[in-house]
Amino acid sequence: MSRLKILVLTKRLTTSLKKFKSLGAEVKLFTEYQNPVVFASFKGQSDKTILFYNHYDVQPPEPLDEWHSAPFEPTQMDGRLVARGASDDKGELMSRLSVLSYFKNHGGFPCNLKFFVEGEEEIGSPDIEPYIKNHADELACDAMIWEGGGKNAAEKFQIITGTKGIASFDVSVETASTDIHSSLAGYVDNAAWRLVKGLASLTDTDHKILVDHFYDSVKPLDTYEQQVVKKLEAGFNGKATVANLGLVNGIATDHPMYEAMNQPTLTINGLSSGYEGQGIKTIVPRSAHAKLDCRLVPGQDPQESVELIQKQLIKNGFSDLKLHFNLGEPGFKTNLQDPFVQQNLSTAKQVYGDQTLFSSLTSQAAGQCWPFTTLSRSNRCRWRKKCERETARSKRKHSATRLSASLCVFSNFVKSLR
Numbered sequence: 001m002s003r004l005k006i007l008v009l010t011k012r013l014t015t016s017l018k019k020f021k022s023l024g025a026e027v028k029l030f031t032e033y034q035n036p037v038v039f040a041s042f043k044g045q046s047d048k049t050i051l052f053y054n055h056y057d058v059q060p061p062e063p064l065d066e067w068h069s070a071p072f073e074p075t076q077m078d079g080r081l082v083a084r085g086a087s088d089d090k091g092e093l094m095s096r097l098s099v100l101s102y103f104k105n106h107g108g109f110p111c112n113l114k115f116f117v118e119g120e121e122e123i124g125s126p127d128i129e130p131y132i133k134n135h136a137d138e139l140a141c142d143a144m145i146w147e148g149g150g151k152n153a154a155e156k157f158q159i160i161t162g163t164k165g166i167a168s169f170d171v172s173v174e175t176a177s178t179d180i181h182s183s184l185a186g187y188v189d190n191a192a193w194r195l196v197k198g199l200a201s202l203t204d205t206d207h208k209i210l211v212d213h214f215y216d217s218v219k220p221l222d223t224y225e226q227q228v229v230k231k232l233e234a235g236f237n238g239k240a241t242v243a244n245l246g247l248v249n250g251i252a253t254d255h256p257m258y259e260a261m262n263q264p265t266l267t268i269n270g271l272s273s274g275y276e277g278q279g280i281k282t283i284v285p286r287s288a289h290a291k292l293d294c295r296l297v298p299g300q301d302p303q304e305s306v307e308l309i310q311k312q313l314i315k316n317g318f319s320d321l322k323l324h325f326n327l328g329e330p331g332f333k334t335n336l337q338d339p340f341v342q343q344n345l346s347t348a349k350q351v352y353g354d355q356t357l358f359s360s361l362t363s364q365a366a367g368q369c370w371p372f373t374t375l376s377r378s379n380r381c382r383w384r385k386k387c388e389r390e391t392a393r394s395k396r397k398h399s400a401t402r403l404s405a406s407l408c409v410f411s412n413f414v415k416s417l418r
Contacts, residue, residue: 013038016056016093016117023100025115030135033127035119039138042100044109051114051141051375054093055121058085092148093117114141121147124168124327125368132371139375143340146369154237157352159345162333163369164264165296168326169306171195174287175320179274182282192273195288198318202266202309207252209266211312217299221262224336228358232257235357264305265295302328332369 013029016038020027025040035057061071061084069075071084083090096115103109116139120127132139151157175189202210209215221229238251253259269292274285294305303325310323334341336358348356 013056013119019094019097020115023097023104028138030131032134033130035127037119037131038115038117039135040115040117041138042109042113044111044113046111049112049114049141049143051116051139051144051372052096053144053146053372054096054115054117055089055119055147056093056117057119057122058088058090059122087148087150089121089147114139121368124166124329126327128368129371132375136375139372141375144372144375152237152357154235154240156235156355156357157348158357159341159348161336161341161358162298163331165298165300165302165329165331167294167296167302167305167328169292169309170324170326171199171290171292171321172287172324173198173318173321176284176286179286180284182284185284188284191285191288194318194320195271195273195290198313198316198321199268199290199292201316201318202312207265209264211266211308212315214264214305214308217301218262218264218297219299225261228336229257229261232261232357235355262297264297264300266309267293267295269293296331298331298333300331302330329368330370332373 013036017027017029020038020040023042025042028039030037030039038056061067064071069077069082074081074083074086076082081091100109100113118125118128118131146163149158149160173191173194175191175194180188204210233255236257238256241247241256242250259265268290271288271290273288275281275283294302294309296302296305306323306325306328313319313321313323345356345358
């Protein structure tokens with residue numbers, strides 16, 4: 001680990017520890033593996049316990065030349081707070097701690113509260129399962145709330161009860177022992193063309209994955225989930241989504257919510273081959289590489305999914321394209337009709353109105369949710385994902401109103417466990 005990374009992690013850990021201790025938490029550091037976990041617990045006024053998951057690591061800030069401010073210095077821009085990790089996951093954690101500060105000064109905590117704050121989420125949480133196994137008694141809970149959430153493009157509050165899984169892998173191909181002058185391109189193979197043609201054989205023009213047996217483990221939505229997705233489709237604001245994301249070709253499907261809720265994806269994250277520097281170098285590349293990921297729905301196994309893709313490439317005539325599995329985590333979702341989930345939906349509607357949206361999965365994030373299912377005292381630790389406010393990117397002028405609303409939501413569902 002680089003000295004700079006150690007300094008950054010140390011600063012984040014120190015900040016988290018100080019904040020939790022200032023609120024009266026009992027704080028521990030779990031340090032058995034690569035990056036430490038901050039564990040904080042608060043004694044409440046009932047025997048019920050909620051466990052919160054957050055993480056202190058963030059995505060790399062590169063490319064740095066696209067930033068208009070220092071990535072790790074929070075900066076006000078157009079009424080928004082901009083910084084790397086402001087909404088994933090620093091803002092969510094700080095909003096939760098702000099609510100706890102209110103509870104501390106207004107009668108105490110209605111129930112026991114625990115926080116599991118890790119530092120490996122952005123690399124697939126490789127050590128989360130052994131951490132949970134080692135500290136199962138300390139982490140035991142009645143319900144769990146994941147890292148964040150917020151509003152959709154139409155400014156409607158969302159309750160999300162699951163995440164997709166993920167499989168991250170590399171694809172590489174070599175066609176020669178050295179780069180070759182492009183004057184010989186008429187009769188020598190080009191690694192870049194081999195790679196893009198092989199990858200293109202895996203999907204159709206509608207983004208469906210053309211891999212044998214890839215969809216075999218995708219279960220159909222139940223009746224209640226179908227009703228939820230139908231409402232989501234009706235309320236989907238395509239124009240706002242296109243504007244917010246800057247999409248050049250618009251929405252890629254007629255059923256975006258169904259795709260997000262219950263369909264896997266295959267995505268090229270990056271491609272590299274040949275000469276990519278300044279000026280001209282006319283060569284036939286000897287090798288080509290790509291990074292890809294699949295977002296998976298519950299029931300799909302990450303490693304098996306990558307193995308199916310490798311078999312399909314061989315079947316398609318691209319046996320020279322080699323896959324390397326990097327990491328994976330399965331998807332997870334809670335039953336939408338679970339009483340705890342329904343209680344939260346009812347409470348959220350009291351604050352945000354009847355337009356509060358309900359979705360069973362999200363395409364925006366993966367997460368190691370499933371290992372936590374072993375922690376519940378009833379062996380069914382319910383999972384859900386809710387944001388106590390609209391993240392640190394929210395417009396500042398509304399921050400007081402939003403924090404007040406979040407306090408009402410948080411307070412009501414905590415009290416429901418008493």
